[in-house]
Amino acid sequence: GAVVSQHPSRVICKSGTSVKIECRSLDFQATTMFWYRQFPKKSLMLMATSNEGSKATYEQGVEKDKFLINHASLTLSTLTVTSAHPEDSSFYICSAGSPGVETQYFGPGTRLLVL
Amino acid sequence: QQQVKQSPQSLIVQKGGIPIINCAYENTAFDYFPWYQQFPGKGPALLIAIRPDVSEKKEGRFTISFNKSAKQFSLHIMDSQPGDSATYFCAASDPTSGTYKYIFGTGTRLKVLA
Numbered sequence: 001g002a003v004v005s006q007h008p009s010r011v012i013c014k015s016g017t018s019v020k021i022e023c024r025s026l027d028f029q030a031t032t033m034f035w036y037r038q039f040p041k042k043s044l045m046l047m048a049t050s051n052e053g054s055k056a057t058y059e060q061g062v063e064k065d066k067f068l069i070n071h072a073s074l075t076l077s078t079l080t081v082t083s084a085h086p087e088d089s090s091f092y093i094c095s096a097g098s099p100g101v102e103t104q105y106f107g108p109g110t111r112l113l114v115l
Numbered sequence: 116q117q118q119v120k121q122s123p124q125s126l127i128v129q130k131g132g133i134p135i136i137n138c139a140y141e142n143t144a145f146d147y148f149p150w151y152q153q154f155p156g157k158g159p160a161l162l163i164a165i166r167p168d169v170s171e172k173k174e175g176r177f178t179i180s181f182n183k184s185a186k187q188f189s190l191h192i193m194d195s196q197p198g199d200s201a202t203y204f205c206a207a208s209d210p211t212s213g214t215y216k217y218i219f220g221t222g223t224r225l226k227v228l229a
Contacts, residue, residue: 043219044159093159097215103164104149106158109157
């Protein structure tokens, strides 16, 4: 299957700082990338969908100014959590899809802890 | 109508048993149904997927049964092993989203006893 990487795998930051998470498709071109958030023992909650070269589409209730998404190339999307607060602590997972293919391939996730 | 209902929430089976996880949906526009396996602290990994025009699909020890009229589908794990202990998520792809957005079930925590 296709490989998706995320960096960093784990990050601890102070409240008020910004954190950037990278999602890369290593062996295929991903026109669409998805960003999810997952709370302990819960399902994946879709935050936003990003298409290469265009603005991300955010799900209802997700603050676009807080969770900045950039999808500048066919292999890289970034999620920046701005002015992070303890309630932003979570497991963030990206997935990537190829053109015309329904299958999403997931990254390994990034554990964010905001102190 | 956009929900995917998954049951049971948790499941314990003996090694060699056949755990069955069920999902149900309402939106008949959904046209692709994948199952993912997730270990603690890891991202979900695709196990197997099916389309509505197929009633059953088997890959290794994993089988999906699909009932289009009932709008239900299920995952069967044959000869389950302790290494299968994980959380399993069903999903449905929404083609009307234009981006194959997934609607996920709530997950099933499976424990296979040695």
